[in-house]
Amino acid sequence: MAVLGGGLVGSIARQVVQRAADDDGFPWGTLSVNVGGAFLLGVLTSRVARVRRPELAAAFLGVGALGAFTTFSALVGQLGAMPLPKAMAYASVSVVLGLTAAVSGIRLGRAPA
């Protein structure tokens, strides 16, 4: 149930960002949700042991909401429709920013509250 509820919230939030994003030839919306979601999951991962219901938080926020907020299928579909140089740039930017965001989130989460 927690995964279903989180998935509902995460998917709707993703679509809201996608619609708000001005994709002028570059998928800014997908990049935003993916990098933002990676940061938030980093925070959650390093904080989850300290909350009152860690299993519920991990299922609802981690697996459900952030899992569904971010997307791999849209990334792949967009990469497949791009010319090669642009696809390589988009893939690199996504992975480098995604990893940096997750590391930053984990560090922030570890910092004492």
Added chain:
Amino acid sequence: MSLVWIGVLGSAGALARYELSRAIHRRTERGGVATMVVNVIGAIVLGCLVGIEARVQIGPDLLTAVTVGFLGGFTTFSTWMVDVLVLAESGRLGRRRAALNLAMSLIGGIGAYALFRTVVAP
């Protein structure tokens, strides 16, 4: 396509990801495998759908519902990134395994998408 439908199908996708990941975890303890398998399966389904759409009109609403809704909720980027970081810190070969996971997920995902799209709509 209404946001409610995107949400409902997205939550179904998230649950499918959760169940499939758990089933894979029971078979292998190797880190990062479950998310990679889920994401590559999502790429295969997307390739098939885009191929089908090129042959017969599925209609933009149904295509959006399944791709943005279900597949968007099924596949994940955030868990993939955290998986890669955890792998990178796992022992002597950690960084190599993390790099391998990144490469296999990306190349596997794009390759599977392109292959299945081409097979369905040559």
